[in-house]
Amino acid sequence: MSGPQRAAGSLTLLPAAEHPELLPEAVRAVLPEGAWVADIDPDLADTAALVEAAGVPLDGSANCVVVAGKREGEERIAACVVLASTRADVNGAVKRLLEVRKASFLSMDRAVEESGMEYGGITPVGLPAGWRVLVDQRVADTDWLLVGSGLRRSKLVVRGDDLAALPGAEVVDIAMDIAQG
Template structure:
């Protein structure tokens, strides 16, 4: 666990303030479908990349239109604020997609469940989580 000032919880600010490289830092982002029955997923990508929401994320979720979940949706579904979302306390029915590049790292820094904490983990932990699917090309 890495404690941090909530003012520096956003990944770029956290990395600059605490000296962690963005290439070893990830963001857990909630994605929501736009049409029909609402579907959600959590996607984890490295801080220096962008989720491929228009292709890869859409395909793995099996929806045509999607967007980033709002701050309110994120808080309602996860109980966490943007900037502190961790993949380790999510609802059991929420799929988690991890960009394949993360699995190549010796560690990754992720949200710790609040804006005042981050966790430093070995990506191998994702292989032990039943809701996680590693997806090559999830982010560019």
């Protein structure tokens, strides 16, 4: 199977531009052309649950985590987008890219408040303008990916190169295989 359906498993895909009710305003404002959306059970918003329930492939899914660090009193925030079969190297590559001594995950409350998205649904699409978006090279090289939509009740399916072209996006090597962790 190829195309967007490969990244969606058994989920039903709908043209995202025609279903604004499944996306927050910030995501709708910068939605990549040709994006798809799937309405899901919010209890399946976590990648592991969705992979099991809908047959979504790990290498066709991406996770977005928000990290922060400080340097000389200045906070630096970045959203890191990695394949679900990997994890962000927060203590190595991400820390070096942010040029901070310590990088850690942004608290759930802050991530939700500042992104305007729901926890478990945060997506790199439509993030605040001041945030860096670190897109792992493996994500950018993937044809179609399932990623959060900003809401727990839906998922986006977009091209990897669309994520690489988002405002503030940088294509970098920030992922490590889960077995390395």
